[in-house]
Amino acid sequence: MLVNGIDLIKKANKEDFAIPAYNINNLEWTKFILEACNVDRSPVILGVSESAVKYFGGYKTVYNVVNSLIKDLKIKVPVVLHLDHGKSFESCKEAIDAGFTSVMIDASSKELEDNIEITKKVVDYAAPKQVNVEAELGALEGEYTSADEAEQFVTETGVNTLAPAIGNKHGIYDKDYEIDFELLGEICKKVKIPLVLHGASGLDENKIKTAIFCGVSKININTDLQLIWSKSVRMFLQTNPKVYDPRKIIKSGEDNFKSLIHYKNNILGSSNRAF
Ligand SMILES: [Zn+2]
Structure with a gap:
């Protein structure tokens, strides 16, 4: 069922695990993720970027695809539909109006005062509808977040x-990188709300576990999924040059894709959390 993200992330925060946030790009990926998480009995957040919304056709289409798949596939685990890196109040509003149960407003490139103003506007719109709001502070490839500013x-x-x-970075998949855990702990102590880790693809398993221990309750995984799916499909096409049925081609990435989801759910401790 589609649920609001606030309670779910709070539960993860309290029980020291993290909800996986997997990015979706199309119907097939949505189906693979929902099925794999249902097998694991893992709650899941489906992240959709603005460009993925455009690729799907629009916010309402995304909502309808997700909502219908949950029903048709008889998905029993809690599912959050989340706008990933919403760039404006307008896109967050559109997502909420279409039925998304969580939005991220990313005004992190703006000055602190402007980031606060835009984020507050989104919170004011989302709160009465019980929609979870995530915001970003600091620059992923630049300045680290200050704990005082975060508070x-x-x-x-x-x-x-x-x-x-x-210290986290988007799109890094071929090498591990350093996380400032001391800063993470300090931020966690000051803000007293669940934290989110972006760019967790490629990050060492132990670092992910430490991050969860330090207060991270939602972990975004995107690049890893793209890599495993495209690699599998590329291999399939090379070994089966005569296949032209699009369903067979897209599906050829399914097994490895789902294995990765099971593996990540295990690391995040989200398996067997949904009953
Ligand atoms: Zn991100």
């Missing part, structure tokens, strides 16, 4: 979850 930001915006910049 001010959370107090003034009333945001539900915060994605700090603590």
Whole structure:
């Protein structure tokens, strides 16, 4: 069932595990993720970027695809439909109006005051509808989040979850990187809300576990899925040059894709959490 993200992430925070946030790009990926998480009895967040929304056709289409798949596939685990890196109040509003149960407003490239103002506007719109709001502070490939600013930001915006910049990077998959756990712990202590880790693809398993221990309750995984799927499909096409049925081609990435989801759910401790 489609649920609001606030309670789910709070539960993860309390029980020391993290909800996986997997990015979806089309019907097939949505189906693979829902089925794999249902087998694991893992709650799941389906992240959709603005460009993926455009690729699907629009917010309402995404909502309908997800909502219908949950029903048709008889998915029993809690599912959150989340706008990933929403760039404006308008896109967050559109997502919420279409039925998304969680949104991220990413105004992190703006000055602190402007980031606070935009984020607060989204919170004011989302809160009465019980929609989870995530915001970002600091720059993922630049300045780390300051713990004091994070405290001010959370107090003034009333945001539900915060994605700090603590050394994490988007799109890094071929090598491990360093996370400032001391800073993460300090931020966690000051803000007292669940934290989100972006760019966890390629990050060492133990670092992911430490991050969860330090207060991270939602972990975003995107690049790893893209890599495993495209690699599998490429191999299939090379060994089966005569196949032209699109369903067979897209499906050829399914097994490895699902194996990766099972593996990640295990690391995050989200398996067997949904009953
Ligand atoms: Zn991100």
